Amino acid sequence: MDFLQELNPPQRKAVEHTEGPLLILAGAGSGKTRVLTYRIAHLISENIAAPWNILAITFTNKAAGEMRDRIDAVVGDRASMIWVATFHSTCCRILRRDIDRIGYDRSFTIYDTDDCRQVIKSILREKGLDPKIYKERTILSRISSAKNEMISPEQFRSSAVGREEERQADFYEAYQTKLRSNNALDFDDLLVLTVELFRKAPDVLDEYRERFRYILVDEYQDTNSVQFEFIRLLAEKYRNLCVVGDDDQSIYRFRGANIRNILSFEQVFRGTAVIRLEQNYRSTPEILDAANAVIANNTERKAKKLWTDQGHGKKVRFRLFGSGYEEAEFAVGEIRAAVQTDGGKYSRFAVLYRTNAQSRLFEEKCVAANVPYKIVGGVNFYSRKEIKDILSYLKTIANGSDDLSVLRIINVPRRGIGAATLTHIQEYASEKGLSFYEALTDAENIPGTGRALEKIRKFTTMISRFRAVSADYLSVADLIEQILKETGYLAELEAEQTDEARARIENLEEFISKAQDYADQTEDASLDDFLQQVSLVADIDSVSEDMDSVLLMTMHAAKGLEFDSVYLAGMEENTFPSYMAAGSGNDSEIEEERRLCYVGMTRARRELTLTAASMRTLRGEPQFLKVSRFIREIPPEMLDAGGRTERRGNPYGQYGENGYGGNRYGQYGGERFREEDPYDRRSFGNTDRSYAGYDDRTYSQNGYHDGASSGSFARKTGAGVLKRSAGSTLQEFRVVKADRLDYGIGDQVRHVKFGTGTVTGIQEGPRDFEVTVEFDRVGKKKMFASFAKLKKV
DNA sequence: CGTAGTTTTGTTTTT
């Protein structure tokens, strides 16, 4: 084949080795996408495999689309028959067809992180636990890591040791039960349940094994254990599995990526051929050398030697600024000047940073300088409030068991259905084992919903009308429009007349047009399918080549992309490596940050500029930062540090005795603060919040691991801690106070949810009796008597 | 029951 001529020997070998397991270790910029596409093209054009026998897993939908286009260019429109998708959308498609085999309904909903947080919150509320102590984020991340390791709630329970883990097991169980009763799946479930389906329904598995005889996995270093199991199950029979990865670019371990998947690949798939791609076609030797110098500091890696035969280019630059503001001004200013003088495109440039929060300054500067830009990431389009509201309507229409969505919209726009009514309905629902929506349709039987009844009626009739029309003839776009109109959602926004409301309306219009696009591009478009697509898109997916703007994004989001000129911003300790990693004292966390740095640097083709700020405003307070250790890991002779010298005896000393050339780096360094009285900063110590310990002596003597900086983000607990609300707001609305209670201290009582317990205290409040009960199952709880409806036993 | 105004608290990274 012609295209084989375009490959170097190992690349060519990788393309032609079609039978049996193959592990390709592909360094950054070594042409792995080219290898993957040519490999698929080869399979098809040599009639080794039919297009529908090929499954290619990519990391993002965007990568999938690009790969399809490139294959298309080589083999023509047969490419459309190839299944190219992400792990998540692949699993979703499989589950849509057969999830009923493991007891779920095929019209399941997918919950995003936000939805999952709500679920945890409601569990905390039900268990009467203080959300201040039990953080949703931590609970969720534990659940997620369990799922990534395919540990079921039962397994988790049986291996739980100690109170803490027992409690975590409670959360996991309750969470999973709740998702299931809402007929909802979280992101991890998509993988976990597919594996479960494959295990429990061998016929289904076999069908897919027969279908996908040739499997390819890109970005293999970022797969986790469930993903590996999924692939293993599918590939076991024909063993034509080709994975491509680079251990140096593994940056998703925080989300369960398991590096052992690379290291043990050869054991699991015996007879694996290993091919290394070490020639880099992307970057200049200057960029490559600097990146290699940084990554060489990692100990956990397979040694490799990336090389290039490209001609020399410019040195990698480092610039230090007094503030993030100046840093942004510099980068944006340079980009603008370059485009104006050389007439290039803005899309040649990218600004990469560690956290999304850093985008703001660059955005401001771009606006000010009239530089077109696009921010990737941050708040996903589909997680904006107005979009989520409408999505919740759609989800309610598609899946009546999704309580979360119903709860979100039942009073949006305001229908005068209040918290008290909702609590009644929820109690009724859980008593009768109904979904929330089912309970709504049964509202006349629920005590205490008197005035709200009519409003609830109106709501349910509206939803069932939507259901009827959506089942009938209405496209998703039309359905959205009808929802906006009939609910009065649009009218409410229009009445607001604020910029914010106008922006929301614009977003909704964009949403409609996205729904329209979807209908145009999809053959058998349906509401279910639309919702699934929408919940699995990443922001990067919407970035296209043809827009001429500077891209602003995190280094994570930049994975797999390349640009002529890259600015890596925020090269400071505690920014990058992040405060979390730097403060953990954990080498492997630092190594992950270093790999991220390597990924960032190797995105650049011709020019790479590293920038840092010595001061940044974090959560409204100034923080003084040292230059990142990653800068130090680049030998000085490889760096263009700006040339100009700074005045000696820098009063801030952060760079001083590090051998760092506080005097060499940065033309702006410290400028901004020289006018201020350095002692001013002491006053920060007097505020209630503690302040990133600024103490130049400590810094310069102890280097990076000093206690002052690692403890610096801890907040002083002030008087606020003492304020604790007695119960949730829901309960406080209750005004009906019983005149006497038919139980007293020491009595055994029963509660609908908490079971039986002993009354340990009763306190008469202005509105109601506050009863303290020691429950057998859930421990001590305080509650209002009229609300709790305790029964003496 | 709804809302405006006040206080508290939070930071990685993402499918």
Added chain:
DNA sequence: CAAAACTACG
């Protein structure tokens, strides 16, 4: 400096 949570009032 925001967003979220809480409080107080109409």
